Amino acid sequence: MFLGIDVGTFESKGVLVDRDGTVVAAARRRHGIDTPAPGWVEQDPEDAWWGDVCEIARDLVRQSPAAERIAAVAVSAIGPCVVATDVDLRPLRPAILYGIDTRATAQIERLTAALGEDEIVRRSGNTLTSQSAGPKIAWLKDEEPGVWQRARWFMTSQSWLVAKLTGEVVIDHATAGYFHPLYDLSAGAWDVSGCEDFVDAARLPRIAWTTETAGAVTAAAATITGIPEGTPVIVGTTDSPAEAVGSGVVSDGELMAMYGSSGYFIRVGDRPRPQDGLWSAPFVFEGTYVLASGTSTAGTATRWLADLLGLAGEQDELTFSRLIDLAHQSQAGARGVLALPHFAGERTPFQDPTSRGVLIGLGLEHTRADVARAVLEGVGHSIAAAILALCAGEAAVSRVVAIGGATQNPIIMGTVSTVTGLEQQVTDSPGAAYGNAFLAALGVGAVERPDEVRGWVREKERVRPDEGTRALLIADHANFAALYRALAPLQHERAR
CATH class of the missing domain: 3.30.420.40 (ATPase, nucleotide binding domain)
Incomplete structure (x- = not known):
């Protein structure tokens, strides 16, 4: 064992x-x-x-x-x-x-x-x-x-x-x-x-x-x-990297999307591909490399939101179920409310530790449900921006495998797939600890090849782009980036 x-x-x-x-x-x-x-x-x-x-x-x-x-x-x-x-x-x-x-x-x-x-x-x-x-x-x-x-x-x-x-x-x-x-x-x-x-x-x-x-x-x-x-x-x-292995992402062109407390995204390759604003590093196997991006908040933002809205339950599952149910009382686009979820600055693509969270478009007609939906979609926009940055260069993506606690949030996951146009395979892997177990087996010769991990991992579901909301969410995504650029000078001044 x-x-x-x-x-x-x-x-x-x-x-x-x-x-x-x-x-x-x-x-x-x-x-x-x-x-x-x-x-x-x-x-x-x-x-x-x-x-x-x-x-x-x-x-x-x-x-x-x-x-x-x-x-x-x-x-x-x-x-x-x-x-x-x-x-x-x-x-x-x-x-x-x-x-x-x-x-x-x-x-x-x-x-x-x-x-x-x-x-x-x-x-x-x-x-x-x-x-x-x-x-x-x-x-x-x-x-x-x-x-x-x-x-x-x-x-x-x-x-x-x-x-x-x-x-x-x-x-x-x-x-x-x-x-x-x-x-x-x-x-x-x-x-x-x-x-x-x-x-x-x-x-x-x-x-x-x-x-x-x-x-x-x-x-x-x-x-x-x-x-x-x-x-x-x-x-x-x-x-x-352990999450990537545990999700079966070990080959050139495969991308692991980790939906954790923060977001982290790894595209495996056969050579270094340094790209401005992204991270290039070796992967876990000799002769393999990664191009990576990341967000500063994902699960931490949803926890903050649940606490702010008074939804905390005795168990995390209850807390986040309440949050998702509340957000579903709104609609795609959050009735015009847009969130910039930079509660701890942001990494890819802005690399700006001074940026902070913003809600724009609020009116007297808006409800707690609209705010909840806007923040969850904002997390999705943040993750989509980090993934699109990985896809922007010469490193084509052949397969996206999603893993982590926030994969259970259909609003975040749906926003990401719809904005990026990418199908996401959600696995039932126990995560990085499971990847570690496979790496340990590989290290002592109990398994012989990295791709044997695919025999360990099973797909749970697939999340596909929603054509019905695609135009709306892509327009919101453009506004999401524009909101950051417009407010960045003010955010920097406030930080000083």
Whole structure:
């Protein structure tokens, strides 16, 4: 059997899977985020990450009468995060999260000016954005020099968890590719030239491929997790590539649309395809690459909306069911109300951490249902914009596979398919944890080829464009982009 655990923004999940892809045990644990200042998004690694991994692993082992048959373990987590630790792997401060944390704007501007945008793109295949881990390490040097000075390692989420399990400090190429400008995409190696004032390669993890073995579960980790000592642990990756694998997206031209707390979209390719405003990085298998885009809010916006409208129930399923039912009392186009759901800035295609949420077109005739519909459609417009950015270049998309909690929201899903014109295949995969289980199996040779994962994954439904609302929603989408452009100068001024 193969154990996969994924640590998400608000929840961690784990599965124990047999070699045929059958889930024999599952567990989950919720946690929160901290926002101690505007633009800051943090988590406590010990509680939110390691605590989740230990509890979920113990739960899975308890559920299975044959835990000794666990052949390999894989862990993924949100990323790219920045975790500064001492030599004993103790975090020196809360972890700085991925692109939803926008604190390093000044460092992005300074590094871009110092290195030159052309050199940054040549080296890393990307410009610097809030998704880049390098500027966040520079922020630590500038703003918390005591922490920076004491730090032995600058890691990301799953590399720290793998180190806790095995004692080995290692990061996969797919995640290292987001530590721009510190990773050379063509060389597949650290390159800190021009950045020596805030980091050196000796303080960064060793780089390896996702399915390589990082090490084995130590005696100490076995005691606290229940995973047998000596069990191989693969290098692992962040949640998004693991989600892609878990949804069966492993081949050139396939696109994974992850509808999570934020939106993240991966198009798999056979070579790097750097494109302005998108992220280019290695994928989890040697010789494969991704072109990626992302939004800052998706599920977080719907949770905010449900809370704002007083729809929260004892269970998430009830909360979101109430929200969808309310939105269905309105109609496509929300009777003229349009939302810009930039509650935490926006990533693709605007790359603007200062943008904020907007409702336009409100009149006395509008209801709570119209507001609910407008925000849900706004999330759909945001996701559609990020997907269309991926389709705009030379990287054709042959298949779209959708995964994540918000795939259960027909208004968001319908808006995306209708605006983009793309059919979406929704899978019943348990998500990134399931992808991790397959990667663990691949890592120890229990399966031989990446495309064998398609035998594990089953399609649940297909979402197609709605021709009846297509003209209306495409017009709204044009207005959505125009609304951002019109308000951006005012938003920037208010941010200053």
